Each structure stands twice: as structure tokens, then as C-alpha cells.
Amino acid sequence: MSVGVATVALLPGLAITADAAGAAAAETVTHEVDALGDAVDADPRDGVCRTASGTCTLRAAVQETRASRGPDVIVxxxxxxxxxxxxxxxxPSLVADLERDPSRGDLDLVGPVTVRGAAADATTIDGNAIDRVFSVGPRSNLTLSDVKITGGDATVADRTPADIAIGGAILNLGRLTVERVALVRNKADGGGGIFSTPFTTFTVRDSLIAFNTAAEGGGLRIDGGATIVNSTIAGNRLFERPFSQLIPDEITGYGGGIDHRGSGNVTIVSSTITGNTALKAGGGYTSGQGYAPIAPLTNVWPYRTTLLNTIVAGNTVGGRLDNCHVSSMVIESRGHNLADDGSCFLTGPGDRPGRAARLGALADNGGPTRTRMPLAGSPAIDAGATGGCPGADQRGVRRPxxxxxxxGAVER
Structure with a gap:
């Protein structure tokens, strides 16, 4: 099937594609994956997801999205x-981050694509520590749902001390929506789960970001805008990463759960950020345009983080509670948030700073992803706002x- 695609070679095996026929609308193309292997497509331009053995793999389906005029759905x-x-x-990691060859390494997306699994506890994509799993191109739009992503490792491309490998599971240079997904045990220098570059946006709903590792932004590194709803960010941690003198020391050690450094606002609603660990500050959440800390609550940049109905508790630095750190930005409470220290600037109506959250361990409490259920007597129970609360929790259970x-993310 000819679609009028021109290819411009950059390096052997590195290419970008440009639509040579204009931006005419096209019908959705669906690719049904029927094989669990990683074989490439036999003819990536014929419009049919088919390997040499006649099966359709995830990699072959991603290759075929280049041949359609989109949008594409991969089931x-x-x-x-x-x-x-x-x-x-x-x-070098900078080149590896920008290469667009989907036949090797990570799965590089260049158009509007939906990838849908059976459920996060039923469909797993394992990066096998060969690279990150997905790279969302600058003009791409990925909607990812009902899968678990594990084993992504962006650091394998590091070749010099100055290399910074970003996005352990997903590197977002475009638009990203993640729904009912588990990003678990992925690794990068920045953004163990997701790294979203400046002037991009992404949304996380009903998802689990857990046990990822990085030098900063253990779970998420956000350099643009983001919305996080009904999600649990738990057990992510930072590791020591030596850099050359070309890289300032302030780039590492912040934001065990989330590190927000960027060109957009972050909104967090009915979520649970807990059990994350940083090395310097912001065990749960860091927000600051500058890498070096200036002063808490210094409103230098116009971007801010908004919290509603959210738990930020049990996050640590060096074994002590340290939930939030702010430099050059503002954390704005819309009310009904809970933290077990005073670092998150919780001064809105119904806020509960300095209160132990009393959460159970991360466990199967129903639904496709694990959650941390409030225990009996938790101050989180029945303490949310009457407006702005989603109609169901992370598991899909009706609220209230x-x-x-x-x-928090789960209704007891």
C-alpha cells in the first residue's frame, strides 16, 4: 500500500519520515497482535502487520504505523x-533518545497511536533491559491503556560520563495519555517511569507508578505540563549517579516520586504519593524550574502544582520524612489533601497536614493495579472534597x- 512517505536518512539505521502527500484524513487502522515475540515486520510499508513467519508482533505493528496515514490502534x-x-x-544517549528506527531498541512512535492491552494484570511489556520501551515522537500522540510495562532501562545507551539517559519506561516528546497502566521496575538517569520533555503534556489516570529508579525523578520527571488522577506513585527511589563536571550536581537527588522542572502546570487529583525516597530533597514531590534550590515557596516562574484530595505521605530523604520540596514555583492546595509533615504547603480547606496517613501495604485490593488502602481509622476516610472527586477510584470502584x-487514589 503506497502512502507517499518520503524518508530522510540521518545515520545508518536512523531515519525520520515526512508525509509527502499532505495531511488528508484517513480511517483508523487496527493491528491485532497475535504473537508474544519481538520479530520485525516482513515489509514495513505494505500496510499489513506480518512477520516472516506470518504472525503479528508488537514491534511489527509499530513499524506498520509508519505506513498508514493513521490513526492506528494496536491491540x-x-x-x-x-x-x-x-x-x-x-x-551516545542523546542520539539514542532521538533515533527513530522502530526495528531495534525502543518502540519509536511518530503518529497518533493507541496501544491497548487486556488489563495491567494480564498484558505485560518487558523491556528486558535493552532500552526504554516506548519513545513518543515530537508530533506523535500515544494513548496507552491496560498494560504493565517493566524492565525498561534507558541507561544502557550511556557511553560517556556526561550522558543523561531519560525515560525508563516511556520518553515523551509529544502527547501521552496513560490509563489503567502499571509502570513498575524501570530505570533511567531522569524519570525512571516517564520523562516528559519541555513544552509537552501528558495525563496519567487510574495507574500505578512503582519501584522505578533514577538519579532524579524516580517515578516521573515532568518538564512540561501534566495531569495525574486516581493514581498511586509508590516505592520509587533515587540512586547515586556520578557525572562529569559538565553536569551540575544539582541535577540529581531530587524528587523520589515526581520531579517537576518545567514549562507547564501540574494538577494532581485523588492520588497517593507514598513510600518514595530521594537523596537530597522532595522524597515524594519536587517542583522547581532551577536545578539548584533557591528558597522555599519563591514564586519566580508562572507554573505551579495544584493538589486536590491527594495523599503525600511517608516519603523520605535519609530516613527522615521529607514529602515535598519547592524551588522557584508554588504548590497550591485546592483542599482536602493529607501529609504527615508540613513540607507540602497544605493550607486549603479540609487539608490535614502533619497527620499520619495510616495506609496498608501496596497490595491487590481489587482492580488491575495494586493500591494502598486506607486502614481503619485513617484520617483519609470520608475526608475528601464534595466536588472534584472522580466518580470511581483507581480500581474502578464507585466513589464515595x-x-x-x-x-487518595483508593476508596476504602
Whole structure:
């Protein structure tokens, strides 16, 4: 199937594609993945997801999205898909972050694509530590749902001390929506789960970001805008990363759960940020345009973080509670948030700073992803706002189940 696509070679195996026929509308193309392997497409331009053995793999489907005029939908089966085709030659991480060859390494997307699994506890994509899993191109739009992503590792491309590998599971240079997804045990220098570059946007709903590791932004590194709803960000941690003198020391050690450094606002609603660990400040959440801390609550930049019905508790630095850190930005409470220290500037109506959250361990409490359920007697129970609370929690359970919504991602 000819679609009028011109290819411009950059380096051997590195290419970008440009639509040579204009931007005419096209029908949605659906690719049904029926094999769990990582084989490439036999003919990436014929419009048919088909490997040499006649099956359709996830990688082959991603390759075929280049041949359609989009949008594309990739439907994944139950089971574990394991990536096994690393980049063909060593690349500095900056080049590896920008390469767009979907036949090797991460799965590079360049158009509007939806990837949908059976459920986060039924469909797994394992990066197998060969690269990150997905790279969303500058003009791409990825909607990812009902999958678990694990084993992504962006650091394998590091070749010099100055390299900074970003986005352990997903690197977002465009638009990203994540729904009912688990991003678990991925690794990068920045953004163990997701790294979203400046002037981009992404949304996370009903999802789990857990046990990812990075030098900063253990779970999420946000350099643009973001919306996080009904999601649990738990157990992410930072590691020591030596850099050369070209990289300032202030770039590392901040934001065990989330590190927001960017060109947009962040809104967090009915979510739970807990059990994350940083090295310097902001065990749960850091927000600051400058890398070096200036002064708490210094409103230098116009961007801010807004919290509503959210728990930020049990996050640590060096074994002590340290939930939030702000430099050059503002955390604005819309009310009904809970923290077990005073670092998150919770002064809105119904806020509960300095209160122990009393949460159970991360466990299967129903639904496709694990959650941390408020225990009996938790100050989060029935303490949420009457307006702005989603109609269901992270598991899909109806809210409220008492006199008001519970604070956090899960309704007891």
C-alpha cells in the first residue's frame, strides 16, 4: 500500500519520515497482535502487520504505523511480550533518545497511536533491559491503556560520563495519555517511569507508578505540563549517579516520586504519593524550574502544582520524612489533601497536614493495579472534597462509599 512517505536518512539505521502527500484524513487502522515475540515486520510499508513467519508482533505493528496515514490502534493479547532487539551499535544517549528506527531498541512512535492491552494484570511489556520501551515522537500522540510495562532501562545507551539517559519506561516528546497502566521496575538517569520533555503534556489516570529508579525523578520527571488522577506513585527511589563536571550536581537527588522542572502546570487529583525516597530533597514531590534550590515557596516562574484530595505521605530523604520540596514555583492546595509533615504547603480547606496517613501495604485490593488502602481509622476516610472527586477510584470502584470521598487514589 503506497502512502507517499518520503524518508530522510540521518545515520545508518536512523531515519525520520515526512508525509509527502499532505495531511488528508484517513480511517483508523487496527493491528491485532497475535504473537508474544519481538520479530520485525516482513515489509514495513505494505500496510499489513506480518512477520516472516506470518504472525503479528508488537514491534511489527509499530513499524506498520509508519505506513498508514493513521490513526492506528494496536491491540495486545494476554501474556508477556519481551523486547529482544537492542540497538545495532553503541550510541551516545542523546542520539539514542532521538533515533527513530522502530526495528531495534525502543518502540519509536511518530503518529497518533493507541496501544491497548487486556488489563495491567494480564498484558505485560518487558523491556528486558535493552532500552526504554516506548519513545513518543515530537508530533506523535500515544494513548496507552491496560498494560504493565517493566524492565525498561534507558541507561544502557550511556557511553560517556556526561550522558543523561531519560525515560525508563516511556520518553515523551509529544502527547501521552496513560490509563489503567502499571509502570513498575524501570530505570533511567531522569524519570525512571516517564520523562516528559519541555513544552509537552501528558495525563496519567487510574495507574500505578512503582519501584522505578533514577538519579532524579524516580517515578516521573515532568518538564512540561501534566495531569495525574486516581493514581498511586509508590516505592520509587533515587540512586547515586556520578557525572562529569559538565553536569551540575544539582541535577540529581531530587524528587523520589515526581520531579517537576518545567514549562507547564501540574494538577494532581485523588492520588497517593507514598513510600518514595530521594537523596537530597522532595522524597515524594519536587517542583522547581532551577536545578539548584533557591528558597522555599519563591514564586519566580508562572507554573505551579495544584493538589486536590491527594495523599503525600511517608516519603523520605535519609530516613527522615521529607514529602515535598519547592524551588522557584508554588504548590497550591485546592483542599482536602493529607501529609504527615508540613513540607507540602497544605493550607486549603479540609487539608490535614502533619497527620499520619495510616495506609496498608501496596497490595491487590481489587482492580488491575495494586493500591494502598486506607486502614481503619485513617484520617483519609470520608475526608475528601464534595466536588472534584472522580466518580470511581483507581480500581474502578464507585466513589464515595461513605459520607464523602476518601482522600487518595483508593476508596476504602
Amino acid at each position: 495486545l493479547p494476554r501474556g508477556r511480550i519481551e523486547l529482544s532487539r537492542p540497538l545495532a551499535w553503541p550510541l 462509599r461513605g459520607t464523602a470521598c476518601d482522600i
